[in-house]
Amino acid sequence: MIALIRSALREPFRNARNAHPGLLLQRGYPEHESGATATKTEYVERICRIPAGELYRRAYERWQRCTADPQRFAGTILRLDSRLFIGLSAGGMLETGCAIHHSYGVPYIPGSSIKGVVSGFARAQAGFSPAACNELFGAAAQAGSPNPDGLSGVIGFHDAWWVPDSATTPLVQEVVTSHHLEYYGSEGGSDATDLDSPVPNAQVAVRGSFLFVIEGPGAAWLDLARDMLQAALQEHGIGAKTRAGYGYFSEDTERAAGYQRVLQDLRESEAREHERQQREQQDAEIRAAFDALSDEGKALYRTEEKLTGHLALSEAERRMQRSVLVAALNQLTDAAKPWPPADRRRAAELLERAYDAIGWFDPGKDKKKREKQEAKRRAAIQDLRG
Numbered sequence: 413m414i415a416l417i418r419s420a421l422r423e424p425f426r427n428a429r430n431a432h433p434g435l436l437l438q439r440g441y442p443e444h445e446s447g448a449t450a451t452k453t454e455y456v457e458r459i460c461r462i463p464a465g466e467l468y469r470r471a472y473e474r475w476q477r478c479t480a481d482p483q484r485f486a487g488t489i490l491r492l493d494s495r496l497f498i499g500l501s502a503g504g505m506l507e508t509g510c511a512i513h514h515s516y517g518v519p520y521i522p523g524s525s526i527k528g529v530v531s532g533f534a535r536a537q538a539g540f541s542p543a544a545c546n547e548l549f550g551a552a553a554q555a556g557s558p559n560p561d562g563l564s565g566v567i568g569f570h571d572a573w574w575v576p577d578s579a580t581t582p583l584v585q586e587v588v589t590s591h592h593l594e595y596y597g598s599e600g601g602s603d604a605t606d607l608d609s610p611v612p613n614a615q616v617a618v619r620g621s622f623l624f625v626i627e628g629p630g631a632a633w634l635d636l637a638r639d640m641l642q643a644a645l646q647e648h649g650i651g652a653k654t655r656a657g658y659g660y661f662s663e664d665t666e667r668a669a670g671y672q673r674v675l676q677d678l679r680e681s682e683a684r685e686h687e688r689q690q691r692e693q694q695d696a697e698i699r700a701a702f703d704a705l706s707d708e709g710k711a712l713y714r715t716e717e718k719l720t721g722h723l724a725l726s727e728a729e730r731r732m733q734r735s736v737l738v739a740a741l742n743q744l745t746d747a748a749k750p751w752p753p754a755d756r757r758r759a760a761e762l763l764e765r766a767y768d769a770i771g772w773f774d775p776g777k778d779k780k781k782r783e784k785q786e787a788k789r790r791a792a793i794q795d796l797r798g
Contacts, residue, residue: 432517433459433510433583453585456614460583468516469576472623476671479570479625480678486634487625489575489671490645491664495586495617497652498525498659510583510616519582519618521572525650526624526641530569533644548637567637568627575667579620586617621664623671708748708755712762715744719766734770741766745792753798760796763789 436459479485498521499511513520531549534540540548543558550565551557574582589610624641628634642663644650649659702713722730722737741763748759772786 433462433512436462453612453614456585456616459616460581460585462517462583463581464518464574464576465516468513468518471516472573472576475573475625476623476674477678479627480675480682482631482675482679485625485627486631486638487623487671487675488638488642489621489623489664489668490642490661491578491621491667492619493660493662494657495584495619496521496650496659497586497615497617498522498650500615500652510618518574520574521622521624521650523569523571526572527569529648529650530637530641530644533648534640537647548633548640566628566633569641570625570627572622572624574618575621575623575664578664578667582618582620584617584619586615588613588615617658621667622661706755708751708759711744711747712755712758715740715762715766719762719769723769730770731775734774737766737770738774745789745796748796756796756798760793763793763796 436455479487496519497510498519499509501509510519511522512518527549531545534548535542535545546558546563546565548565548567551563553562589612624638624645626634626637626641628637642661645661648654649661651659653659702710705713718737718740722733725733744759745763748756751759767789772789773782774785777785
């Protein structure tokens with residue numbers, strides 16, 4: 413038996429309630445004993461019982477917000493038809509591994525792996541020209557080629573995120589049966605015959621759905637690359653053991669529709685936030701311009717604002733609020749008397765325009781009083797003009 417962790421860490425690892433699957437895969441197996449298949453199977457089962465936590469759910473939602481711009485990103489949600497083996501070679505003493513997010517402990521599909529599968533599918537099966545594939549995926553530097561210094565592809569493939577609640581737990585135990593254990597263990601030193609007994613071997617696989625996001629310079633390129641990605645994963649698969657049926661995807665119609673609704677809500681929210689920021693900026697500019705005005709200019713601005721607001725009311729509301737506006741006009745008339753000539757003329761123009769809009773006399777007065785009130789107001793305006 414070979415001890416794999418220190419004795420002081422055995423109890424904390426054994427009793428951990430919210431363990432990190434990647435840490436357990438790489439560092440948590442307590443000891444290795446040749447032939448102890450049951451111990452390994454139980455340990456793999458424990459890892460596969462760990463659900464995705466709330467921290468991951470928040471990170472997933474944050475990733476959706478970060479990739480909601482339709483001019484830069486395109487995404488789709490695909491569901492595994494069976495199971496996925498990804499990152500098997502990172503297993504260490506367990507002899508089974510999985511690509512686990514370092515921070516959140518949830519499986520992911522590396523963007524480089526996705527790009528490799530889609531690029532290979534496009535070049536070999538989709539009938540795209542080499543030039544078009546180089547434009548999409550890039551090309552390595554090669555002397556004598558059309559791009560001797562290499563070419564950066566226009567499409568970027570991000571890591572695929574496991575979709576929360578698309579399965580009870582993201583990891584699931586899978587059994588791979590080795591039929592010729594002695595043959596492989598002795599590197600061919602013993603014969604592989606049909607008399608060998610099969611030996612079940614517990615492996616860590618992935619189930620559920622994934623969010624695939626690509627980034628590019630515009631909707632046309634993004635739509636093309638997304639269609640190619642979906643076709644490649646449906647027809648070619650990704651990860652290990654695709655010949656045995658692992659790693660194939662199909663469209664998760666229900667979650668994909670929900671994802672599009674989330675994106676639409678995020679875009680509408682972003683648009684509202686942008687409008688709010690614009691309004692705040694405009695208000696700040698207006699306040700700055702107002703603060704820069706002279707006292708005379710501020711008085712004129714306030715009166716102009718009241719007149720504009722009054723004229724925007726309904727006819728019934730204007731009748732009710734007329735006295736408020738008239739009081740503001742009378743206040744301006746008195747305040748403008750000691751002003752400089754230019755400001756007095758501006759006040760006179762504003763007052764004349766206001767009375768032309770609302771009427772020169774108050775309603776309900778007899779003809780003689782109306783004429784007297786109008787004449788008084790016109791005379792006051794003329795005095796301001798000088």
